[in-house]
Amino acid sequence: MGSNETSAPSNFIRHIIDEDIAAGKNGGRVATRFPPEPNGYLHIGHAKSICLNFGLARDYKGTCNLRFDDTNPHKENMEFVESIQNDVRWLGFSWSGKVYYASDYFEQLYGFAVELIEKGLAYVCDLTAEETRAYRGTLTEPGRDSPYRSRSVAENLDLFQRMRAGEFADGARVLRARIDMASPNINLRDPTLYRIRHGVIHHQTGAEWCIYPMYDYTHPISDALEGITHSICTLEFEDHRPLYDWVLDNISVPCHPQQIEFSRLNLQYTVMSKRKLTQLVDEGFVEGWDDPRMPTIAGMRRRGYTPASVRDFCDRIGITKSDNTVEMSLLENCVREDLNVNAPRRMAVLRPLKVVIENYPEDQVEQLDCANHPQDESMGSRQLPFCREIYIDAEDFREVPPPKYKRLVAGGEVRLRNSYVIRCDQVIKNAQGEVIELRCSYDPATLGVNPEGRKIKGVIHWVSARHAVEAEVRLYDRLFSVPSPDAAAAKEGKDYKDFLNADSLRTLTRCYLEPALGEAGAGELFQFEREGYFCLDAQRSANGGAIWNRTVTLRDSWAKIEQQGD
RNA sequence: UGGGGCGUAGCUCAACUGGCAGAGCGACGGACUCUGACUCCGUAGGUUCUAGGUUCGACCCCUAGCGCCCCAGCCA
Numbered sequence: 303m304g305s306n307e308t309s310a311p312s313n314f315i316r317h318i319i320d321e322d323i324a325a326g327k328n329g330g331r332v333a334t335r336f337p338p339e340p341n342g343y344l345h346i347g348h349a350k351s352i353c354l355n356f357g358l359a360r361d362y363k364g365t366c367n368l369r370f371d372d373t374n375p376h377k378e379n380m381e382f383v384e385s386i387q388n389d390v391r392w393l394g395f396s397w398s399g400k401v402y403y404a405s406d407y408f409e410q411l412y413g414f415a416v417e418l419i420e421k422g423l424a425y426v427c428d429l430t431a432e433e434t435r436a437y438r439g440t441l442t443e444p445g446r447d448s449p450y451r452s453r454s455v456a457e458n459l460d461l462f463q464r465m466r467a468g469e470f471a472d473g474a475r476v477l478r479a480r481i482d483m484a485s486p487n488i489n490l491r492d493p494t495l496y497r498i499r500h501g502v503i504h505h506q507t508g509a510e511w512c513i514y515p516m517y518d519y520t521h522p523i524s525d526a527l528e529g530i531t532h533s534i535c536t537l538e539f540e541d542h543r544p545l546y547d548w549v550l551d552n553i554s555v556p557c558h559p560q561q562i563e564f565s566r567l568n569l570q571y572t573v574m575s576k577r578k579l580t581q582l583v584d585e586g587f588v589e590g591w592d593d594p595r596m597p598t599i600a601g602m603r604r605r606g607y608t609p610a611s612v613r614d615f616c617d618r619i620g621i622t623k624s625d626n627t628v629e630m631s632l633l634e635n636c637v638r639e640d641l642n643v644n645a646p647r648r649m650a651v652l653r654p655l656k657v658v659i660e661n662y663p664e665d666q667v668e669q670l671d672c673a674n675h676p677q678d679e680s681m682g683s684r685q686l687p688f689c690r691e692i693y694i695d696a697e698d699f700r701e702v703p704p705p706k707y708k709r710l711v712a713g714g715e716v717r718l719r720n721s722y723v724i725r726c727d728q729v730i731k732n733a734q735g736e737v738i739e740l741r742c743s744y745d746p747a748t749l750g751v752n753p754e755g756r757k758i759k760g761v762i763h764w765v766s767a768r769h770a771v772e773a774e775v776r777l778y779d780r781l782f783s784v785p786s787p788d789a790a791a792a793k794e795g796k797d798y799k800d801f802l803n804a805d806s807l808r809t810l811t812r813c814y815l816e817p818a819l820g821e822a823g824a825g826e827l828f829q830f831e832r833e834g835y836f837c838l839d840a841q842r843s844a845n846g847g848a849i850w851n852r853t854v855t856l857r858d859s860w861a862k863i864e865q866q867g868d
Numbered sequence: 869u870g871g872g873g874c875g876u877a878g879c880u881c882a883a884c885u886g887g888c889a890g891a892g893c894g895a896c897g898g899a900c901u902c903u904g905a906c907u908c909c910g911u912a913g914g915u916u917c918u919a920g921g922u923u924c925g926a927c928c929c930c931u932a933g934c935g936c937c938c939c940a941g942c943c944a
Contacts (some may be wrong), residue, residue, distance in 0.1 A: 311881085339944055374943060431942055438940055442870045445940090476942050486871040488940050497942035517944050541872050541939050565874085565937090576944090618892065620881045622874090625937055629879045632893050642906060649903095677906070708904075717902050752902080761902050831903045860904040 309361040310353065313621035315562055319362065319532060328531040328557075332364030335530050336390070336397075337404075337521070339371045340382035340505070342576040343591040343598045344389045346612070346633075347567040353616035354564070355534060356395040367528055368397035372405050373520050375504035383505060385591070389599035394609045404515075404524045405506040411515045411523055412466065414553045415477060415495060419458045423552050424495060425451055426461035427478045434476075437483070438491050444484035445491045451480060465498060468512045472498050479519075481548060489545050495519040522546040526555035533559040536566045537623060567619065568627040571780035572597045573787055573798060587802060588781075594851050595781045595806050605778065606827050606837030606853030611640040627786065634854050641827060641835045641853065646674040646681055649719060649763040650815040650830040650850075652775055654693040656767065659724060661743040662690040667768070670749075672720045684818045688721055691767035693814045698762040699740060701729055706863055708760040710740075717761040719831060723748040763831050770814035773848040775836070777808040811843075813850075820848075832856065 323330050334355040338348060359366035368390060372378050387401065418424035427450045429437060439445030453461075462477055464470065477496035485491055496513045503509055525533045533546075540563045550558045568574060573582075574597060582588050582596070591598050594605035602612065615636040619628050668688045675681040698709040698716075710716040715725045728741035745753060752758065780803055784790040787798040794800075819828065824840040834855040843849050 313881090337944095341944080371944065377943075434942075435940075440870085440940060444870090473942065478942095488871075491940085494942050499942090514942095516942075521944090537873070538938055539944090543872090563873085570879085618880075622881070624874055624881090626880065629894070632880070635893060638905095647903080676901095676903075706904090719902060721902090723902095748902095750902090758902085760904085763903075829903085829905085832905070833903090834905095856903075856905050858904075863904080 310357045310617045311620065313564075314623070315354070315358070315532070315534065315564065315621055318560075318562060319358065322531070322560075323362075331529075331531055332358060332362035333366075333529055333531045334358050334364065334534060335367040335369050335402075335525065335528065337369045337371045337524075338386050339374070339378065340380075340386060341374070341377040342382060342580055343385050343600050345574060345576075345579060345599065346569060346597045346602065346615075347574045348389075349393060349599060349612050350567045350616050350619065350621075351534070351536075352390060352393055352395060353613055354621055356390075356397075357617075358532070358534075359398070364531075365398035366395070367399070367402050367530070369402035369404065369524060369528070370506075371517065371521065371524075372403055372504070372506060373514050373517060375502045375514065376499065378505055380505050385600060389603075392599065392603060392609055393612060402524075402528065403506050404520050405504060407520070407524055407527055408507060408511055408515070410527065411520060414523060414555075415462065415515075415519075416459065417553050418479065418495075419462060419477075420455055421552065422455060423480050424477055425453050425458050425480055426465065426475050427451070427492075428475050431473060434494075438488065439483070441488070447483050448478070448492065451483075451492070462496075465496065465513050466511075468500065470498055472500055474498065477513075479545075479548070481545075487541060487544055489518070489542050490548070493518055493545060518542055518545050519549060522549045522559070522561075523553070523555060525559040526550055526557050529557055530559040531557075533561045535561060535563055537563045538566075539563055563623065564621050565623050565625055568625075568786075569597060569633065570627055570630050570785040571782050571787075571803075573782070578798060581799075587799065594776070595778050597781075604837070604839065605851055606641075606835060607637055608640050608644070608827070611637040614640065630780065637835070637854050638857065641829065643678070645827045645829045645835055647672075647676065647831050648816055648819050648828045649686070649765055650773075650775070650813060650819065650833065650836070651693040651695050651763065651765050651770070652810050652813045652830075652833060653696040654812065654814050655696040655699060655737065656739045657692050657694050657724070657742055657764070658739065659690050659692070659742050659744050660727070664690055666690070667766075670720055686720060686816055686818070687766045687769040689766050689768050692718070692764045693767050693770065694718075694740075694762055694764045696737075699726070699737065701737065704864065709762050710760065715745075715756075715758055717748075717758045719761050719763045721749065721764070722746070723753055723758050763833075765814045765816045767814070769817045771817055771820040771848075773813050773815050773819070773850055774843045775810045775813045775850045775852065776839075777810065777852045779803060779806050779808070781806050815848075815850075822848075827853065829856075 336355045356366045427448050437446050476494045478492045481490045483491045499514050500512050543561045546561050592600035592604045669685040671683050672686045673683050701712050703711045717723050722744040724742040724744045730739040732738045782801045783803040784801045787801045791798040822838045827837050835853040836850045839849040
């Protein structure tokens, strides 16, 4: 849990709630709900909604229900039901009471439909889907009444009962609200309330029903039945609010929740629609819903994001009604800020270059005591073996250094982090002229102290070649090569998948880690000094070795300097 | 050419409902440093979508435009 779990920043929804409380509305009670459909994994956009709804309950001493909006069994399943609960819990929230399902209300929903029929406000319509569309009219032209609109109450009651009894085939009839086919709001042109779906096994209700209620009908009633006070959803449902209110105004429910809409989150260099994420998974563009490149909660967890960092992010982006696309750097800042404080330091060499310290005794090994965190003594220390052969990162040596380079160069000196100062005496190359090994010498007087009379500017990380543990390291980059894949696709007449970043995953094998990392457990996070933050994957590599996922790099001002030099 | 929304710094959001337009992130510069990290200090960046109007005074109120998003599932 985060260190400073205060209440979230204010926003227009909190203003509304403040006013409601001041006015004594709902007896000062605040009840929200998070209503996902179990047809996919939760993503960072859902996290925004979760933090909002559960955060409201937390800050106003109210309640927040977890309710599955499970009215379309064709697309839903238990894997999603379970992953969603998992992800909400992981984010650090607990729902009030039991887990709710819209399907819990199927019987009541049916009863309210009968009530609407009896009031002459709903009718069974025999139009096909195509005919219904044709009768609906267009954005600029009104629709026409269905020929079945004026059926008698008795006939509607009989037909609806027989729909439930399974007498009619899929698509043969639907139950529709009787509102206004000429409404400028298309959602009010006699929307469908129930459709027939034979042969699907619902994950909660099995084969009990062959008619299923629609979202627009189910949602307001579920909210009212649960005594929700503020029903918060995203902007695209704004047009549906009159229908939400119409349903509640015309049936006998105990209360009338207020629907409030806010804008969904867009994040640069990724996509957020469940349809697209499903496609990336199903068509194998990523390894699964929890692929660390995915903007899913499961993916971010596997990548090494912490719950606190995700919550912090959600607090910082705010809640408004404006369309928005948040920069990836904000998300990255949130993880770095958390991990900088909480992740123990370790050393790992990702692109090994052998270094032999020729003046160090062949059979000697020193155990160096190293702080686990430079600013936090309470994190303790660990032993780090040092010997004659070590590995450094190939990037930390240049035969011909670029300007401002302050790592190891031929004939130059550098500080080995937590250890001695060494000087490069000889560069050994293979037949192709590639540097394959360095011969160095160390200054025994530089352990824990700076050398006399000269300033060593560079500090590089290293591991003992004799003691290192080997591992696979996966470096992740943005999933897409453009900030807004959807916009780019639309503009260039391509598919969003055409903008997938081919280098979003770089796998490094034969990386060498300091021995202490050999004892890490799955999910553990460390800062590999000078490289970034890394998380041990629960999976093992093909040869049974450890896999470390890079959560995020360290901020890298050298990369900028280097780029400017080019 | 219907209906519903939204326009404040590069990005995301504030601005006590009419009283000197701010913050976080990012960018740039510097200090410090056994992580080119962290931390610290500083700088730049605004016609508040535009044009009128009301007012002593407008991001806020009024009028007219402009731009962008959403809606024609028996999806949610």
